[in-house]
Amino acid sequence: MSEEKKSEVARKLELLKLRFKDKATTDIGLLQSAVGRFRAGEVCASDIASVYHSLHRLAGSAGTFGYTALGEEARSLEMMVKPLIGSDDGPSDSALAPEQVRDVINPAFASRIANLDSLLSLEQDSVRPQSAASPLRVGGSPDESVVLIVDPDQDLARDLMCGLEFHGFLANVFPSMDSALANGLAGVSALIVRDELVIRERATFNAMADMPPVICVGAEDSFLGRYALAERGIDGFVCEPVDIPVLADYMARLISDHNEGHSSRVMIVDDDPELLEHYGLVLENGGMDVRRVNDPAQILTVLSEFRPDIVLMDVQMGQFSGPSLARMLRFDPEWLGLPIIFLSSEEDREFQVEALSQGGDDFLAKPVSDAFLLRAVSVHCYRARQLDKLASRDSLTGLLKHSLAKSEIQKEHARCMRLNQTSVVAMLDLDHFKQVNDRYGHRTGDIVIKGLANLLRHRLRTSDVIGRYGGEEFVVVLPDCPVEDAHRVLQSVCDHMAGIVFSGGDREFSVTLSVGLASLGDYPTSDDALEAADQALYRRKQGGRNGVTVSGDESTSVGTVS
Template sequence: MPQSPSSEVRRKLETLRNRFRDKTIREIEGLVASIFNASRHPGATEDLIAAYQLLHRLAGSAGTLGFTQLGEQARKLEIAIKPLADRVAAGADSEPVQLELKHLLAAGYESDIVGLGKFLGTVEPVSTQWHQPRPADADNTSVLLILEPDPALAEQILRGLALYGYRLRILSNGQAWSDSMDDVDLVIVRDVLLQDEGGHWLPRLHDHPVICFSEAHDFTTRYRLANLGVDACIDEPQDIPALADRIEQLLAEGLTTLTGRVMIVDDDSELLEHYRLVLTSGGLLVRAVGDPSRLLSELSEFRPDILLMDVQMGPYDGPVLARMLRFQAEWLSLPIIFFSSEEDRDLQLDVLARGGDDFVTKPVSDEFLLRTARIRCYRARQLGKLVSLDSLTGLLKHALAKTELNREYARSARTGHDSAVAMLDLDHFKQVNDSYGHGTGDMVIKALSNLLRHRLRKTDIIGRYGGEEFVIVLPECSLEKTVEVLEALSQDFARLVFNAGNEEFSVTFSAGVALLTAYESGEQAIEAADRALYQRKRAGRNGVTVASGD
């Protein structure tokens, strides 16, 4: 029988602990020998620096790997020997240092050092409570649960949201809540169903993003809904584009908080692998770097959202590495989080002043590590969106969309596969703005953006080219398939009903399509798609035209 994901993670963590225990037994033997050697031979006081560094590392890593008592004892021994190690590093005479070391050993330090290994026999049970693997979703289609007591309205909402490619379930009341909610991504509920705050299904709202239909605007009602875990309130569920836009925002926010790219730099192999295993199991993409000298090349290749780095790694100083990274403009905004067992707040602030953004004191629990990484990745991505994504639609900005198009053109030319580019433009959009206002026009643009994002593949490139115009690149997609996809999108978008005051209206779009590799550059291909778009406009709009010659 195959192991569950949590069981597999637990097995790997136990393997790491065993490796750490075996290595630490040998290191403690060497530690004892080094300290005794330094106490007996004046020329061997340099060994105190290595002894201090080992104790410092154990103080940080042992607790993270489950040996809490060992870490606490190593911390006490580290603090006691640090003044002597600092004096040796500063070039002090060896004889006074050796004399103080002998006094320290006689005062009980010798028995503490010799007995350090006994703490390896005390280890906390491996826990994977933090480990919540996300269920695989082959088609990436979000599932929405609708709790609406009005059957006719529920059916209207279902038909409207189905155009966006969502999978939907409808329940008539709270008591019909399913036992299995693992595949539900978002809940939509009418406020009257939340009146019974003792409902057995109500606590499950906290596990999902929640949109509530409520016409109440008083403070008391809104506060109560927020306290129940509601994330958004909507007055008019019949306004499907507005509802779809809010759903998109909540789903995107939830997904972003669970994903991210993390680079970890640490010279402790067991601790590095532990961090990598915890973060990877939590759904993050991780690059573990054990050799700090490879940092620049690894960063350029992996391009993480955040960088986790130990303060001291053998001959390398973490803050110095951070300062070095800030030499390059592309890494100025990269969040750097330092890990260290250092508890002195002044020293922590000094580390941050030299290029860091946050400081986490070792030992760090697995759950805290995962939450810290997720939160930091989320914030980094939010800031990144301000630079790369259009603020209204959340799609790529013009310049970045063209960069991605040219990148796909080069890839298509190299591999020989077909890829298509399409230009889309909303029909009679000036009339929408003139008749209903720019706020309503923005809603139409966002509705088309959401439709494209949900119905196209994750690998497709979608950008706002300007105003009401969009560019789409479909890698490894034939012209015939591209036309088929866009025509289906065109038909479904035309079926959306927008609300402006007491009026309802619909909008269509026109599209022009070109094959990337049929042209000598990505720029020529996009110009051909643009010409085809205006041929479609002259031919009556609301449809798809292929560039002549493709």
């Protein structure tokens, strides 16, 4: 985050604190007036409920804005009043016993209420943007993975660089950590470091901000060696001789997990505007995409538009109960798996468990520190995406499964027809793949399939749709892309695929790729367009493989004969 952005966040947080202080001053004044009426013998059920809810709000929000002592005192007073409430609807005038009220609202209680003003002047925890821990970086361009290779042996490093470039990585070689880190890590997707450098220089990556995944390369593999690297914050280890396709797949998965951790989508539902804005700023400062909902009645509309990874929801919002809202959301099968995290100052564990039984997944007790909020939300978002992947992604490649890929093709075809856009669908198939499995085994065949999947991720745009259609066959949708551009890009994919060297036992081999593509808007249905791309792929196979054929173009001279 830029210094200008940090300054803007700090300014907004300071304004929120001032708004909270003004609001708390008003609440404390109302509390003192109500207690005065109680002491004068004017006992009213609505006043009792108002006092309870005012104390509940202060207990839940004061600590968030830096007034820890005020929050703790409000919590203690709230617990004293709670027995007078009785039910969720509050007490009735007929149910209130004057002697019971006098036992609670006694002179000591009144004195503590009068003292709340002084606690509002004590600011224990200053609210600053950095209190949200080290902001999670968004990383470099998702279309280009920049890798730094740090190794004193420059010849080995350059060999590794050349091998990784065929997989779509842009690699740079450095002889030492100092030289690699001299210009910072902005835009860097991963580091590959010689293990000896990490051990010898006592490098520690655990506490370094904006650190991308770090993988060590070493000549020896041992338990103690791996443990020593893990202690220093290393994310992975590969032993020499390096199998570059395996390393590329390993690194792609680490980069994907790292980048996804910074693209979390969070919806916050809270009727307290200051808390809502504060939580939103903290999470946005951590690199997350946040949608704020102040009116619970808007929750279904925002869910459909925003489609968050998780929902943070207050337990009680005026007439609306968080657990009841959670149960309502579960009416729709689409939201059955959506993680809902309750926020509340309620510390009663039985109450929390009961709230979770209504449809929640976790409970964060207010006040929650900025650092803890950011970390807890990050973990929940990561787990939510992992579970979503299990349902929607192919386990071997991480690409969309067949059915979801077809659904995306249908959506893009409908968009093309509605907006008169030009988009392309392409079918891809590895050439002579059965021979790879027969000669080198299915495990090596899986490495080849993953190699193509990673190459497609790096060579195509993040807006493009990539799916595994079945076996060694893939499908790609390129939105807003002329056929000529699609042909050029996919021919580049073919060229790079042919340059990758795979290892099968003691032998090395390469695999080529055939592609057939069709313009989505030229066909009445998405299935027709997909069939046209498949027929173009068939002609590519008949015409020599290793290249691209466009539907309607009978020439198959593009590419080389395998």
